[in-house]
Amino acid sequence: MKIEILGTGCSKCKALEEAVKQAVAQSGRFVQIEKVDDIQKIMDYAVMSTPALVIDGKVISAGKLLSVAEIAALIKAQ
Amino acid sequence: MFDWLDSLSGRFVFEVLGLHEESALGTALHFFVYDTVKIFILLLGIIYLVTLLRSYFPVEKARLYISGKHKLTGHVLAAIFGVITPFCSCSAIPLFLGFLQARIPLGVTFSYLISAPLGDAVVIALLLSLFGWKIALLYVLVGLLIAIVSGLIIGALKLEKEVLIEVKEIGDISYTSEELLFQHRAREAWEYTVDIFKKIYLYVLAGVGIGAFIHGYIPADFITHYAGGNAWYAPIVAVVMGIPMYSNAAGILPLVEVLSEKGMLLGTALSFMMAVVALSLPEALILKRVLSLKLISIFFGIVGFGILLVGYLFNAIL
Helix, strand or coil: CEEEEECCCCHHHHHHHHHHHHHHHHHCCCCEEEEECCHHHHHHCCCCCCCEEEECCEEEEECCCCCHHHHHHHHHHC | CCHHHHHHHHHHHHHHCCCCCCCHHHHHHHHHHHHHHHHHHHHHHHHHHHHHHHCCCCHHHHHHHHCCCCHHHHHHHHHHHHHHCCCCHHHHHHHHHHHHHCCCCHHHHHHHHHHHHHCCHHHHHHHHHHHCHHHHHHHHHHHHHHHHHHHHHHHHCCCHHHECCCCCCCCCCCCCCCCCCHHHHHHHHHHHHHHHHHHHHHHHHHHHHHHHHHHHHCCHHHHHHHCCCCCCCHHHHHHHHHCCCCCCHHHHHHHHHHHHHCCCCHHHHHHHHHHHHHCCHHHHHHHCCCECHHHHHHHHHHHHHHHHHHHHHHHHHC
């Protein structure tokens, strides 16, 4: 599984990246995490509000800082 | 609405603390307690309500409504949506490009981008609590007008080549809303409100503190005479001062309230508030990554000029 965090460096984006790392650590699964800063790449996902969370190429949420528990639930659902 | 608070804080200061009602210290402290509690209650309440309502109008929905509309309608809609959708300057870039991707003209996109920060929840909450609903409404209407006119001008200048990034147009824009439970929205709005409140409450305290001091100790003619409340250049100073400020503006507004009671003009105060939110330096730095310096300067120039006009107009008629 691959989780991408789309964001151009706002404080919420960093917070979301941290939350994803924690959730992945809790899940004990092998998940590739990537922080995407490149605007062009972010636009390719047609996302208009950051931070956005992308799991395996699919936009899951945009403009929201999800909690660790919420992300853990998303990982489990995959 | 806040008579109960007035008498409660009066009783606290004059009866519990035993200060004399006519004394400068008594008046100042009464004002401080009353104003702080009033502003805090209204700030929390209004920011919470605004945030909760906005969660029903995501920007993706706004984009869908605006795209493909006739030019003037597009500008008006963009400005209105700017006020009612949630906005964070940190996502100004994806938002900007997302509009262009949907083939929304540059000028219309700017109408949105100018109006969105003007509808800042903190500013609206402060204006409502300090100056009443008429001034707050006036602020919103004037903000819409500035956004529409500035967007029209930028659109007429044909500056499309000043966008430094290649925008791939998307053929079909669609929007599927995710159904969120009310409890979920309410919780998120509350978390956001607390977050904002933590950032600004110290500034508010400081502002009300200085305001209370002026209220109790400094006579009105001193302000009009020395602080240059009605000098012709006051709105210019207000706009220039407003550009580098953000959170700390929350502390300046309570101060402006006291100053306007003592002779500073309200147009100047409105100019200042608009400059704080609409011409923000951090936002300019973010936009610098996708817009040429020329376009950003034109954007700041036109909006700054509009804000100045508003300041002079209101100083003249209010």
